[in-house]
Amino acid sequence: MIEVRLLGRVGVDTPRGLLSGPDLGGGRPRQVLAAVALAEGGVVSKSRLVEKIWGDTASPRVVATLETYVSVLRRSIDPSGRGRASAVRTVPGGYLLDPALATTDLARFRSEVRDARGHDAGEQHRRLEAALALHRGPVADGETAPWLDEVRAEVAREADACRVTAAVAATAVGRHEQAIDLAGTAVASDPIDETPRAALLRALLAAGRPCDALRSYEDARRVLSRELGCSPGPQLRALHGEALRAVSTSDDDLADLLGAVMRLHDAAARRLPLQRGAGLAADQRLVERLLSVTDGRPRLVRTG
Numbered sequence: 001m002i003e004v005r006l007l008g009r010v011g012v013d014t015p016r017g018l019l020s021g022p023d024l025g026g027g028r029p030r031q032v033l034a035a036v037a038l039a040e041g042g043v044v045s046k047s048r049l050v051e052k053i054w055g056d057t058a059s060p061r062v063v064a065t066l067e068t069y070v071s072v073l074r075r076s077i078d079p080s081g082r083g084r085a086s087a088v089r090t091v092p093g094g095y096l097l098d099p100a101l102a103t104t105d106l107a108r109f110r111s112e113v114r115d116a117r118g119h120d121a122g123e124q125h126r127r128l129e130a131a132l133a134l135h136r137g138p139v140a141d142g143e144t145a146p147w148l149d150e151v152r153a154e155v156a157r158e159a160d161a162c163r164v165t166a167a168v169a170a171t172a173v174g175r176h177e178q179a180i181d182l183a184g185t186a187v188a189s190d191p192i193d194e195t196p197r198a199a200l201l202r203a204l205l206a207a208g209r210p211c212d213a214l215r216s217y218e219d220a221r222r223v224l225s226r227e228l229g230c231s232p233g234p235q236l237r238a239l240h241g242e243a244l245r246a247v248s249t250s251d252d253d254l255a256d257l258l259g260a261v262m263r264l265h266d267a268a269a270r271r272l273p274l275q276r277g278a279g280l281a282a283d284q285r286l287v288e289r290l291l292s293v294t295d296g297r298p299r300l301v302r303t304g
Contacts, residue, residue, distance in 0.1 A: 001101065001102065001103065002014050002015075002077065002087055002101065002102045002103075003102065003103050003104060003105060003108075004033065004034075004037040004097065004102060004103070004104045004105070005018075005020075005104075005105050005136075006034060006037055006038065006104050006105060006106045006139050006140060007105050007106055007109065007134055007135050007136050007137060007138075007139060007155070008136030008137035008138070008141050009021070009136075009137070009140075009141050009142055010024065010030040010031075010033060010034050010140050010143065011024075012024065012033075012076075012077055014077060014078075019076055019077065023076055024072075024073060024076050024077075025069065025072040025073060025076060027143060027144075028053055028069060029069040029072050029073050030140070030143060031052070031053050031140070031143055031145055031148075032049060032053065032066065032069050032070060032073065033073055033088070034139070034140045034143070034148070035048075035049055035052055035053065035147075036049075036088060036095050036096060036097050037097045037102075037104050037106075038104075038106070038139075038151060039096065039097070040097075040099075040104070040107060041096060041097060041098075041099040042096060043091055043093060043094045043095070043096045044094050044095055044096065045093050045094040046063055046066060046093070046094050046095075048094070049066055049094070049095070050062050050063065050066060052145075052147040053066075053145070053147070055146075070088060070090070070095060073088055074086045074088055086098075086101075087101040087102035105134045105136075106134075106139070106155065108131075108134055109131050109134045109135060109158075109162075110158070112127050112128070112130050112131035112134070113127075113128065113131050113158070113162050113165075115127055116128050116131070116165070121168075121169045121172035121173050122169075122173050124165070124166075124169040125166065125169040125170055125172075125173050125175065128162055128165060128166035128169060129166065131162055132159070132162060132163065132166060132182075135159050135162075138152045138155070138156065139151050139152045139155050140152075156189065160185075160186040160189050160190065160196065161186075163182040163183065163185055163186045163196070164182070164183060164186050164195055164196045164199045166179075166182050167179040167180075167182040167183035167186070167196075167199040167200070167203055168199055168202070170182060170203070171199075171202055171203045171206050176203055176206050176207035177207065179199070179202075179203035179206070179207075180200065180203045180204060180207060182199075183196050183197075183199040183200035183203050184200055186199070186200075187200050187216075191219075191220070191223045191227075192223055192224060192227050192228060194220070194224075194232065194233055194235060194236055197216065197217075197220045197232075197236060198235050198236055198239060200216055201213045201216055201217060201236065201239040201240075201243065202239065204216060204243075205239070205242055205243060205246065210242075210243040210244075210246035210247045211243075211247060213239070213240075213242075213243040213246075214240070214243045214244065214247065217232065217236060217239070217240045217243065220232055220236060
């Protein structure tokens with residue numbers, strides 16, 4: 001059994017060791033291998049391979065060139081020259097990667113993610129860690145091929161979803177810093193998606209870092225306002241409240257200030273007027289009394 005590496009640089013793990021780069025015959029033969037392997041045991045027609053790899057630059061003799069590339073791959077992967085018994089099999093109309101002779105790291109990644117579902121947090125964490133260890137980089141990294149762009153984007157989304165689930169599991173088993181790293185990577189990949197942001201806030205709170213959670217929430221608020229013209233949803237607002245309460249528990253003035261800010265923030269989100277003499281107006285006066293600005297930065301003014 002061999003394994004085709006699709007995550008990161010294209011390669012093949014064989015009993016003789018790892019084959020990669022020029023071992024597989026060059027850029028286009030590697031793309032042929034990647035295209036056949038990505039079909040996960042399905043047949044890829046010769047015409048489809050030509051369309052993917054050569055596009056409008058295909059010459060009249062391109063099918064013969066394709067067949068030569070397949071022969072090169074077979075000799076590289078299996079020097080015994082088993083021909084039709086090779087892992088890259090010729091079938092009517094095209095080629096396939098024989099699942100009885102070969103697998104892919106992408107298939108193993110997806111299998112680990114599926115198998116993690118339904119387990120407790122500890123087992124989920126273990127399985128998702130194993131899955132992410134397989135994710136060495138974008139699909140067929142280094143290959144310049146427009147047809148790979150959609151595949152790369154899809155697998156990148158899968159990897160980020162895995163990171164978020166792994167972050168939740170890591171938080172549950174007390175691996176807080178790892179959870180922060182995992183969720184932070186997913187947030188960096190898609191800053192407007194609130195799901196990884198929520199995982200990051202939970203991990204920061206569990207790690208005893210509520211101030212960092214507040215900074216992350218504020219970053220989310222700015223991004224969502226700029227990109228979508230909206231405020232964070234209920235889940236993030238609830239976590240924001242948790243962070244505010246955690247920050248304020250040991251400081252009475254700060255607790256009063258943050259409570260007032262939370263009420264004013266909620267009123268602004270619901271577009272409520274600050275009527276003179278109403279509770280919101282009192283909150284506004286409290287904020288103005290407790291805050292001053294030094295060097296362009298707000299600071300708390302102690303009242304005791």
